[in-house]
Amino acid sequence: VGSRYWAEEPHVENYRAAYGILLDMVGSGGATFLKEGYSMRYAPAVVERVWSTAHKLGYGNYFPQQQGGYITDDHLPVNEMKRAPSINIINLKTDSPTGFAPHWHTLRDDMRNIDRNTLKAVGQTVLEVLYTEK
Template structure:
């Protein structure tokens, strides 16, 4: 799913078609950006809006691109090849696709917007020593935050799903989420605990992660919680992060289930006060 490739286009078409099949109104954002290495890259943000007529809304999002580098690989000869991105990107997208299916079967009391952001993971690789100042991460979400699919778009809050598929995942309370959306974090983690998913949604603060929720918070003023697998490792992530081992061998149905059912429960507990 590296931007600019045939596989990336095919995946984007699939995601757009599935959201439409599940009853969402589809918006697509396409724009060209010049990236850190001077390369011109087209981004494609895919938005599915459920019950667009409802005023009260929740935003659910993940990134769907995969990193073109494996800069955490110990062998330099393999670092310039793309990662599979089964956990980093695809896991969150997969959970949101199932949530979209459920939203069609049982519409919630509020409107829901699902966004698949592009070009989150093409930040300058660690092996490139020619450091260039700029915002090279989270490009798709930053673009949408400055150019939302609807003028003056607002949501009560947002939930980001990033790396939510690994076995024995630990979703610590990420720093920016706690700083700007502590009440949203408390709601999600409390519901997860009551559903028996406390071993995944750990009641412990984690580090600050530059991720797609940051521009949504800063530029749209929407409080967002990041559900992300954080570990006590040198880089703070699971061992397969940004390596060629980020494949289906690391994906756990139990983790996907815990994430999806928790987020769905959060959505279904919300009511649109205007329609009570």
């Protein structure tokens, strides 16, 4: 609801975001972030910038050069309604029936699953992208 509302209701008149980066489930140990399908459809240049930055920083193992599936998430209304190219960095599990880790949306979905190295890889990658924006 939040991203749809943001896309429909301008908070600043004539505001136009250059792009958006959605971080969803980015803290799991052993996470890998495939190039999500809608991100590649609507914002391939942003995807390539983020993934190439991750590789440049030595985080290629977290950001493989591999396309993943299509995930309906908060970046979709921003892309389709706001027309701001937005990507989704999300930990997809291609070997899982749900597409996500086994603890996803269970009582075991807690801080024990958070890994500081994964958070560091994602955080440093996104910060590098933002701070080197021209």
